[in-house]
Amino acid sequence: MLLTIDVGNTNIVFGIYSGKDLLTHWRISTHKEQTEDEYGIILKSLIADAGIDFRKIKGVIISSVVPTITPYLEKMSRKYLGIKPLVVGPGIKTGINIKYENPREVGADRIVNAVGAYHKYGGPLIIVDFGTATTFDAVSSNLDYLGGAIAPGLGISTEALFRRAARLYRVEIAKPEKVIGRNTASSMQAGIFYGYVGLVDHIVERMKKEMGEDNVFVVATGGLASLICSETRTVDKVDPMLTLEGLRIIYEKNAESV
Ligand SMILES: Nc1ncnc2c1ncn2[C@@H]1O[C@H](COP(=O)(O)OP(=O)(O)O)[C@@H](O)[C@H]1O
Ligand SMILES: CC(C)(COP(=O)(O)O)[C@@H](O)C(=O)NCCC(=O)O
Ligand SMILES: [K+]
Numbered sequence: 539m540l541l542t543i544d545v546g547n548t549n550i551v552f553g554i555y556s557g558k559d560l561l562t563h564w565r566i567s568t569h570k571e572q573t574e575d576e577y578g579i580i581l582k583s584l585i586a587d588a589g590i591d592f593r594k595i596k597g598v599i600i601s602s603v604v605p606t607i608t609p610y611l612e613k614m615s616r617k618y619l620g621i622k623p624l625v626v627g628p629g630i631k632t633g634i635n636i637k638y639e640n641p642r643e644v645g646a647d648r649i650v651n652a653v654g655a656y657h658k659y660g661g662p663l664i665i666v667d668f669g670t671a672t673t674f675d676a677v678s679s680n681l682d683y684l685g686g687a688i689a690p691g692l693g694i695s696t697e698a699l700f701r702r703a704a705r706l707y708r709v710e711i712a713k714p715e716k717v718i719g720r721n722t723a724s725s726m727q728a729g730i731f732y733g734y735v736g737l738v739d740h741i742v743e744r745m746k747k748e749m750g751e752d753n754v755f756v757v758a759t760g761g762l763a764s765l766i767c768s769e770t771r772t773v774d775k776v777d778p779m780l781t782l783e784g785l786r787i788i789y790e791k792n793a794e795s796v
Contacts, residue, residue, distance in 0.1 A: 539594045541581075541619070542785035543611055544647060545602035547670035548693065550611075552581060553782040554590060560779055560786075562588050570606055574613035582618060598623035599789040601646040601781070624792055626650055631791045636683045645673070647781060648686070652677045654784025655757050658777070662751040664742055665780070666773065668760030670694060672738075676745050684749065687741050692762050696730050711762065713769065735769045742772040 539561075542553040546568060553563040564584045585592045598615045600623050602608040608625060615623040624630065626646040632653050638644045651665045652675050661679040666672065668691065675686040690698075692711055700706040709723045709730075717732050719725030738758075746754045758766075758773045759780035767773040777783075 539590070540597045540599065540786060540789055541595050541615075542782045542789070543598065543600045543602075543623075544650070544781045544785065545600065545604050545607050545611065546647065547604060550607075551782065552584065553779070553785070554585070554588070554595070555782075555786050558786070560782060561590070563779070563782060568604060568607065570604070572607070572610060574610045574617055577611055577614040578618035581614065592619065595619055595621065597621065597789055597793065599626065599785045600624070601626040601650045601785055603645045603647050624789060626785070626788060630788065632788055633791060634677070634681050634683050638683070638685055644683070648673055648675050649683065650781055650784035650788060651675060651759065652683050652784070653787055654780045654782075655777075656681055657787050658780075658783065659755050659757060659775070661755075662749055662753070663755040663757060664745055664749075666738060666742070666756065666758040666760075666763070667781070668692060668758065668762045668766065672760075674741050674745060676749055678749065679751055686745070689737060689741070692730065692734055692766070695734075696726075699726065699730070711765070713765065731766070732769075734766055738766060738770050739772045742770075746772075 540555040544551045549565045550568055551565050554561045598621045600611055612623055615621050651667055655663055655665045656677050661677050663677050665675045670691045672689045672691050676684040700708050709726045713731050714724045714727040717728045719728045756773050757775045757777050759777050763776045767776050
């Protein structure tokens with residue numbers, strides 16, 4: 539079995555694969571001050587609760603966009619699972635050719651998504667990931683990672699709206715019936731929801747033009763993807779587990795060197 543770990547700025551997602559099958563996954567919030575022992579306790583109890591024998595885990599792969607957390611998860615893996623984990627970064631085989639000016643600058647999650655999506659759907663494609671930030675990644679038909687766009691995420695945009703305006707308050711991120719809101723909550727929902735639908739479609743359309751390839755497939759992932767993509771014109775498919783799938787594929791590409 540393989541343990542995949544995706545460290546985002548809001549959540550850490552753990553997945554357990556048996557071969558190509560994702561057996562189960564868990565989401566815990568990202569706290570910068572957690573130690574290897576705390577991660578060890580959390581993970582061991584989640585694994586036990588799922589009725590999985592942790593000794594069956596033979597590999598661990600980590601993708602992280604929070605550098606301070608990575609060493610604690612590496613230590614956890616060594617201490618509690620007895621496994622030296624693979625950490626996605628320089629020196630790891632991904633098969634993708636990163637065209638960023640400085641390849642080290644790209645978030646590991648974006649590369650993992652690109653590898654997972656290309657493997658599943660082929661290129662050319664665009665991946666939209668609704669996380670703390672919303673990322674857009676362009677991948678060519680011959681597996682070049684071309685770059686993309688980073689927009690403020692839905693959660694943090696909504697939070698900024700009510701934090702900075704005295705009479706606004708927290709509202710649920712949901713699709714309101716009408717874009718012309720007749721109370722504060724539905725007006726905020728209209729601005730957030732339909733504004734974000736427009737942001738996604740507009741960026742995707744511009745990226746497609748700039749890529750200059752035909753039949754660009756568009757896949758979206760992340761917690762709020764299905765909500766927003768119920769209204770977008772440009773997203774072809776919502777695939778919630780794309781990042782974990784990318785991690786599994788990268789692990790397999792590197793397995794012989796572990
Ligand atoms: N399954 C979900 N359903 C609804 N909202 C979600 C879900 N997962 C994450 N979110 C929301 O999406 C935002 C980003 O979360 P996440 O995708 O975990 O980001 P990151 O990868 O940056 O940690 C947060 O505001 C979170 O509350
Ligand atoms: C853009 C991100 C903050 C997205 O992270 P997330 O929303 O998944 O927490 C992350 O991929 C990152 O820190 N990237 C480094 C900058 C770059 O990709 O250019
Ligand atoms: K992410």
